[in-house]
Amino acid sequence: MAEPSSNPLRQPLPDGVVPESAVARTEKRWVITMVTMLAIMMLVIVATGLADALHPASNVEVVDPRTLHLAGEFVESNLGTAIEPDGSATVRLVAVQYDFVPNCVQVPVNTPVKFRLTSADVVHGFLLPDTNVNTMVVPGFVAEVRTRFAQTGEYEMPCHEFCGLGHHAMWTRVRVVPVAQFPTEAPQQRTSCAEQ
Amino acid sequence: MLNSRRLALFHCWVAFGAFLPAVLLGAWQMLMRSPLPAPLDDPGAYYASVTLHGTVMAYVITTFFAMGFGYAVAATSLGRPLRGAAAAWAGFVICLVGTAMAAATVVAGKASVLYTFYPPLLASPWYYLGAFLLVAGSMVWVVLMVVNMVGWKRDNPERPVPLAMFAITATALLWAWAAAGVEIELVGILLPRAFGWSDLIDAGLGRTLFSVTLHAIVYFWLMPAYIAFYTLVPQAAGGRLYSDTMGRLTFIMFLVFSLPVGMHHLFADPEHGSGFKFLQSFLTFLIALPTLLTVFSITASLEIAGRHRGGRGLLGWIATLPWEEPMVLAVALSLVMLGFGGFGGLINMSYAMNMMIHNTSWVTAHFHLIFGGAVVIMYFAIAYEMWPRITGKPLRSKALARWQLWLWFWGMLITTIPWHIAGLMGQPRRIAIFDYSLPLVARMASLVNISVIGGFILLVSAILLITVLVRSHFGERSVTEPLRYALAVNPPRQVPASLNGFALWNAIVLVLMIVAYGYPIGQFFFLKSHSAPAVEVTSQSAAAGVQ
């Protein structure tokens, strides 16, 4: 790089080959352009947040991961899909090494769905490909995700966070089915498509 | 300057010596998760391999490289021998011992927790201790960088600190701040539990502390590349740096804004409200600014060089640049990868859009493109630039070096572009075995196969890199000049105190960190019981840990 060369073009450039004022002017323009660009992108995010309430999770609820199965919201008999009095669905899941329980979830189409998840051991992840449903499942905390499915169908759902040596086999299904398949007269009933 | 030469050489050899096996592991992992057959196909081996690949690439190579480069810069840019060389060697040994300890534990299958630790998963204490020693040893380097800069300032009160030294000191300070998160996590949570002194693990607190490190560390990796952009690239191209002040401001902005932004790794976490997630997302946007400014400065500097070499017209100067110089070629390839990767990064940090790709292969692709691509290719270029200066032997050969850079560039693109697409389709990360009979996964099979090809191109490139460095190392000694740095078009005669030191900026970082992380970390001490028992990850013999 710095070896002397006979080529005059490789001789060192003199100081001030671009005047200081020109440097300052061009840089100022560039800074303004870039700041404007970033500000516009930021505004888009704020606007979608306001218009579509697109937010990450925003509830901090704690729970003791060791005693989930003894009492409270995440006991075995309360897992699965519950139809609320207002017609919306609440799905409760426990993530454990290396399964989601229940391991097949059934939700009604075109209905507000609230997933509530927690972990009984380590950090897991919950992802429905092609949707905005994506959350970490951290032991000690309840993760809540709200969504609505516009079409019936089946999603394959992986655990997306490394949770131990069986992580790769932690897959589950979410089935979106017509509302008619859900019992409306038995609010205490919990349904899932897992084999019982 | 002899003392810093040996230091730089030893540090760089550790870095690049560890690099080749880590790339080999990466290529094997690509094969393992693809539909193709792989040797030693054991999922346990895969998770150990991912842990080692991540630990070596993220902690070992980067830390050793930054330290070695830092010692070289301190000696050459200040034009005087490095102060505290004995301490530097002590730091080197501590880092080396830590590295060996951590690597041996992973290879023994007792630490498959990945380099991001994931509490309450629990590895052998020796893994955590090794990681801690590596980070702690690098703090010697941080202190030495500050001592050398401050000492020079005291002896040269009338002159501005050279930009290269100013930047490497910013890097050191950034690392000191960034490493605090992982150090507190190790000392406060993981080591006590691993040695059996404590009982439960607060997963939320652990993740939050790690997030302090997790984003700033990326800029610690990035900074040597940016130092090369500002100080070595214009020189190699035969031009001048467009603006010294912009360089200083860039490094200051990296120091200030790379720290209070780590929570954008926690957008999908349930242990924080959305308020601080947004605040840190907002600050994350600012960290794009120094990169955008750098792109301008470097392009302008290259244009000066190109026009000086006879380039005419709007774009004619590009053709006249000395493309035979590995440094010039590398910067162009680096900026292309930075462009692709930066676009992906904007999605990642966008608060709501992040939900589409959080923890999918998109993220893996993003940081491989930015770090493994844009940054590491500059590490190669720096090595090619430094090697003749610290060994006294010419590079053998520049042509081979250019091949190596091109292969790395194409290998990285072929690897990461399919990953981005698979990530959008919902491919989860850190999976040892994909079941290609699942309809969702089956759609990704051809993408995965293409990225395997990229992985093996990268392996060839890594082998070429080592070949060039070894051949040069054992070449014939000939006199070469020391490392030279580009001068600014308008060299600074006087710079304001705040652009010549870091007191102000450290104070600002402190305030920003308190505001951005005070509540998110503090809340864990007020929340009701939420800690979890540790879950040990062990994949081999040794009944230790099993009562």
Place this chain on the structure above:
Amino acid sequence: MAREQGPFKTDNPWPRIGWWSVAGLLAAGAVLGFVVLGGEQQNGPRLGTWTAICRALGIASDTGPATAPQPPLQTPTRIAWTAATLARIAGGDVKHGEFVALNCAACHGEQGVSQSGLFPTLAGMDAGIIYKQLDDFRAGKRSWGAMNAIATALSDQDAADVAAYFAGRVNGLAPILGENFHGGRTLREADVATRLAFAGDPARGIPPCAACHGPSASKPGAPSLKGQRPEYIERQLAAFAQGIRQNDINRQMRTVAMQLTPDEMHAIAVYYGSGAAPAELAGR
């Protein structure tokens, strides 16, 4: 180079620029994040400023358990792996346990090494697991002929003691961990047992047995299987699959076993149970 210009002096422009821009950015970010965006939550009307701030901090309601009534409570066990439980198990007295174990030899064999496929080998089993099963038998969470009556006759301390005794016996189950990395452990593997034990079956949500039961990794509550009677393993898998046995915390075993075919259960049982006849096993 005015070295006396400290960070809080304003005669150099940068402290002013730095502090003001940081203050402005923080204020803008906080207002946008906590007030503007915090007030706009899904499925709800716009929130007031104070509620919005609390909501953005994550401490306000609008979440919490839904109101729908819960079905009747069903629990698989009374045991949770809390510090108190673990302390009780760790406090087991081996000497007294040996005395209690005299009641067990008739079915579970000398020193807990079973000679019959009907009964599990207890020697070398983790103390916590024996303790939990005894409590489950006592509480009626698990049913097996005489075991319910025998467990009811034991005190809590007896259970901890006998668990400690069996956990320390050798020549029974192999240590849960202890194998090197090994090729041929993916979905490509033709041998059903090796495939299920080490790779699992992601399409059916079946994790690898080895990730909890060894030899790859262990997990609290999951017993070592190497050296267990194969007939016993197979029958337990069938019991989990049919819902006859329901004392697994968070349905972990039921979820897996329901996905297995009888042939697969048999293959896994043979894999873990054979090749390591109890008498040949090395002690821990």
